[in-house]
Amino acid sequence: MKPTITLSPFPKEVESWWWTHAVERWPEMSEEKLLNTLRQEIVEQSDRFNKARSFDASAYGARDLSVLAYGNFYFSRTWMAARFALAELLSVCQWTPPAKGPIRILDLGSGSGASGLACLNALRENRIANPLELHAFDYSSKSLAYLKDLHRSCADLWPNTRIKTERNDLRNPSPKMISQRYDLVLMGFSFNEIMQDLELEERVKGLKEITNCLKRSGFLLLTEPAESEICRSLHQTVARLKELEEGLFILAPYWNGMPCPMARENGKYFSHEVRKYPVVERVERLNRPLRLEIREVKFGFSILGSTSPEPVPKTPNLLRLISPVKKRKGTISFFGMAANGGERVYE
DSSP states (O other): OOOOOOOOOOOHHHHHHHHHHHHHHOTTSOHHHHHHHHHHHHHHHHHIIIIIOOOSTTTTTSSHHHHHHHHHHTHHHHHHHHHHHHHHHHHTSOOOOOSSSOEEEEEETOTTSHHHHHHHHHHHHTTOOSOEEEEEEESOHHHHHHHHHHHHHTGGGSOSEEEEEEEOOTTSOOHHHHHSOEEEEEEESOHHHHTTTOOHHHHHHHHHHHHTTEEEEEEEEEEEESOHHHHHHHHHHHHHHHHHOTTOEEEESSSTTOOOTTOSTTOSOOOOEEEEOOOOHHHHHHHTTTOOOOSEEEEEEEEEESSOOOOOOOOTTSEEEOSOOEEETTEEEEEEEETTSOEEEEO
């Protein structure tokens, strides 16, 4: 197993870029009025994504206000979720880049680029020197335009990289999109949107088409919102696809190709990550009257590939934390999922 990777904070350059674009878009507004305008849109976006579950282009991505509110508040959270999942890929899953030639990355449902650009930045920070090519697909041409501008403006964060963008509804992918092969395929909080209201077998069929985009040594990295129904849907789909595809392996979040043991309905816990990260100054300013959680990023994830995972001992001493940690009378306790597939209390 490779040494643990240390993640850098969310880049100040990107934080400043989003705020500068908001100021330039509404130069007539005072700072406080602009903050309040963005706050109102942030609350509406939360309701749109979590309550109404509305993902059409008119609901998000068609207006500058929607994209800039997301960029100034949610972008850093999606970025950090991608960085944590990528760290798992690089440190645990034994992904190694091609010896030479470009690394080709596909970002499905890219939005304004949080996952894709985080990937470019992560690979450069880990001294992977290959040329990087990011192909970003999204239904919002406005979001894609912001992605291209951000990539160009903060080029020092991802040197020797290039991007291609294409407007495409992922629920009806173009033949061009699914006919090419990639080293990495990213789906940052987009799988649940594409597969919304579909039955299990339909989700499996859709995920199979996406895995067909992988090179033999490639990996698919999915991150999803930390909601029980969404995370269980993800892991049920991944597990079913693994049953049907002999040459496909699950590499994370658990070991030895093990499907998520908590994917069953009505379980006490569901598989997701809760990771702390340094607060982003602009996010903190926007959040003062909103009082939302901004010091943790919560997400579910899974990693698939055609490479068999490195086996680890099936022992209860190797585990993944699956519950909050309780501190009481000088002891700590928590539930863990062991490498042998057993769920147990650790104290």
